[in-house]
Amino acid sequence: MVEKKFLAYILYITLLEIRESAYADNNSRLYHLADMLHNIPFSLLDDEQAKEEYKKVLQTVEELKIFDWLNNRVKEFKQRFPDLED
Structure with missing residues (x-):
């Protein structure tokens, strides 16, 4: 479990x-994507937090x-993981 938390x-x-x-490079798109995603890694450790x-x-x-x-991410996901389709 330590490995999972470290990752x-x-x-x-x-x-x-x-x-x-x-932010320093004034790259608004990348800034907002990173801002939106940075809390996700820890949320993946708990099903309710992930939801x-x-x-x-x-x-967002x-x-x-x-x-x-x-x-685009949904399309890529479905292509990579076709077994997970609804």
Whole structure:
């Protein structure tokens, strides 16, 4: 379990580093993506937190109007994991 928490941590902190770099480079899209995603790694350690974080992602996609980004990720996900289709 320590390994799982450590992996979650390094994903979390790296997303924060990406966010900081995007802010410094005035890369709004990358900044907002990293900001939206940085809490996800720790939420994956708990099913209820993961569901809440999923809702937050959908809400942020709506607020930022980045539907193309989400639609592309859904398409990629379905192609990579066809067995998980509803």
